[in-house]
Amino acid sequence: MKKYFTLYWPGLQNFHLTKDVGLIPYVFQKHLNYEVSILCGKNEEHYDEVFTKNITLNFMDDEASVTSLLQKTDILMFIGLYDFNLNMIERFKSVNPNGKIYLKLDLNRYWLNRITFNDRSINLLSNNSLVSVESKNLKKIIDDTWPIKVEHIPNGFYDFFDSPLINYKDKENIILTVGRLGSYEKATEIIMEAFKIASEKTS
Template sequence: MSKNIAFICSVESYRLSEAHIFKDLCLVPILLGEYLNYDVTIVTTDLNESVLHQTFPSVNFQYIPFEGGFEANMNTYLMQHAQDIDIVFTIGPYPSYLSMLKTYKQYNPNGKIYMKLDVNRFWLGRLLTYAYFEELIQLCDLVTSECEPIQTEINRVLNLDVKLIPNGFYEFFSTGPVSFEEKKNRILTVGRLDAPEKQIKLAVKAFLAAELTDWEFRLVGPMSDVFRRDLQEILEGNPFAAQVIILGPIYDKHLLEQEYRQAKIFCLTSTVECYAHVFAEAAKNGCYIISTNVDGASDITQNQRFGKIHPTYDWENIGLELKKAATQEELLADTCGALQKFARSELNWRFIVKKIASFLDEEALK
């Protein structure tokens, strides 16, 4: 008899974009199901089924109406189907999950709940003051944090056993190790470039201040026309402006992979992150990482062994660090080999889900 995993969405995150299909919130239950040979269903209101089935044809989608109350509709669904669900996957300790998980446990006491926290330090600070938070995670059979400081703080304050599961990378196609000789004098950043928390304007200022005559700063990701004009104003008249390459979004996975493979340095200047997925992508491709002090930065750089961490908003020192790193060819070459070896053995989602399965005490069906 087959077993079943259901990813149930919260009220707070019921809309799943095409990009979400290839991020942790969908990849974890899907790849866990593949590894265990369990059926997988994504239970929510909004999902592009055609995109889902192009890559994961066996994954099911269960529509839950938003009209009449998503939470109430999800609870009705769980009342009817909890007995058929062996593992419920949830992401983010949102308040609406409390009633849903109580319903699931009421109708299937032997079912297991896995919550991937996906919280940063600022959200955690608020969560620890909310009564529902501890009650919610006490309902779960497995709770995991993406980075060690978050894990340590929750376990200390609430006397729990939250496990450490970092965010990984997903290979759409097989890639071999990157040789340092493949790389060029490039600094790369990837993300929603116009999102205020990404601080891309400060990153550009840092690069310009570094005055690196034979390096490029390559920006990959979507941005508004207004933001693009703002960047052009920053670049106008600067002697290094031509070395800032605004590529926009790259949807072709092979082309995006090449950007990572050819970059020597990956730069992230966000004010807040929860172990950004781009960290694992950069590490897998042997990029030296220069980052602000966001959650996950110390984990991915292994306490600055494979990069440098700076305070948020400190673009002057980030510029100095870019200038310094660009002259340390031996450091960049050593990082290229050692960091990608670590990432390729530890941060592939297909390997990570095996650890999750062991935490859940689940074995693959024959």
């Protein structure tokens, strides 16, 4: 019997496929034998064929096809606690009450202070749901303040190149920062300032 996994990500662009947005569906189809779909808005992107191989892109241009996909989906995944996600969770539960929900919060401390709950959101996330946060420190805060249960699942890494394992003693002293360098959220200026201070003390 086939199992179906769907990710709902309305604004899918090609660069998302190398992030958790693309990698989690990729792992579900490659290693867990799920039929995988990404439910998204249609645009002019040419999607990377490596990441979308054996993954169906379902564009939300036909309501009947969206409903059909939701009805057969076993696990529907969301990223971020946004109103548009809650609206889709509500729709999903109305047509597939036994379907399971995975909400990956993708949370940082700035977003933590913006989230509020009401009876509707609590009800939508209480049954047949897995909600996860990436940070242990944020989970501690959530456990004390949120009305729903949240698990700690850190961001992973998928090695497409089958790289050899390196023993700890053979590692080099390299500091690597990865992300949208220069964006406010990544605070690249902090690490640059740290490098400046360190260089002054070692020169």
